[in-house]
Amino acid sequence: MWLLTQTNPPADGSKPTIFRLPRGRSNVGRKDQPVLIAEKSVSRNHGYVTSDGKTLKVGDGGSKFGTHVDGKKVSKESEESIKKLVSKIKSEKGYVPTLATILVGDDPASATYVKMKGNACERVGINSLKIELPENTSTEELLDQIKQLNDNEQVSGILLQHPVPSQINERACFNAIDVAKDVDGVTCLGFGNMSMGEDAYGSCTPQGIMRLLDYYKIELEGKNAVVVGRSPILGKPMAMMLLNANATVTICHSKTKNLDSIVSNADIVVGAVGIPKFIRSEWIKDDAIVIDAGYHPEKCGDIDLDGVKDRCEAYTPVPGGVGPMTINTLILQTVEACVKKS
Helix, strand or coil: CEEEECCCCCCCCCCCCEEEECCCCEEEECCCCCEEECCEEECCCEEEEEECCCCEEEEECCCCCCEECCHHHHHHHHHHHHHHHHHHHHHHHCCCCEEEEEEECCCHHHHHHHHHHHHHHHHHCCEEEEEEECCCCCHHHHHHHHHHHHHCCCCCEEEECCCCCCCCCHHHHHHHCCHHHCCCCCCHHHHHHHHCCCCCCCCHHHHHHHHHHHHCCCCCCCCEEEEECCCCCCHHHHHHHHHHCCCEEEEECCCCCCHHHHHHCCCEEEECCCCCCCECHHHCCCCCEEEECCCECCCECCECHHHCCCCCCEECCCCCCCHHHHHHHHHHHHHHHHHHHC
């Protein structure tokens, strides 16, 4: 066992950091103080030590601190894979998946989101069936439209654009979607199945986040995760997905007391509260994994990322982090629904 210590004591008078390392190759981590070992310095956040039996040798293993979790990059790679799968379905089955989108009313933001989803369908070669209903549509009329799509065998997945006009019972309409076509992960049945670890389509934003974490091989098991937000399509399913990945999960919201203290203990912080820069950078500890699922007109998210980028293990930028994965996950789950049906 090698016993290694800082050769220069910390400026604050505290005891030097001591690393106890087994013989052979070992990782070394540090925060603010340089670590001098065998007259060498580890100049990055992660180094390694090797031994030839007599001499300790230090190498620079690089650093993953501040890893830019690039949703644009991952979604583009995923689109290429989806294109190949769609081409295979078409050649073997003679048809392609179809995503039906329902837009009620003329909200500009909702219309933009629906258009973006249609563009994504076009890029990978699947059909987009657009249903547009007037602002004064009733719950019964919308339920009838959903039933028609449920019964349409050519439709692989159904998306009801949120929010709907206030006179409509949105939850009743979400729950009316056939769970086999619930590719947006909005039904109570789908949420329950997902939470229990059964086969289900996850709500697209948290499912997209889980895919990002998997892509970057970010370890979740045993980590203390704090989800700030409790919406039925983001905060709640996010918490369940992290729990299913063996993280220890705390779910908070805008009314949580002592939120700064709770966030400060988190290994993983997920901002899903819907308020610009609500989660302050000084609340977040060094080396944390920072996931910002928010997006606001100010081109910022729910977390103040500026003060945390250079001291966290990984973070999702805004824009370009979580957002691209939401639509990509919707398209992927639509194709998966088509495959299961066939």
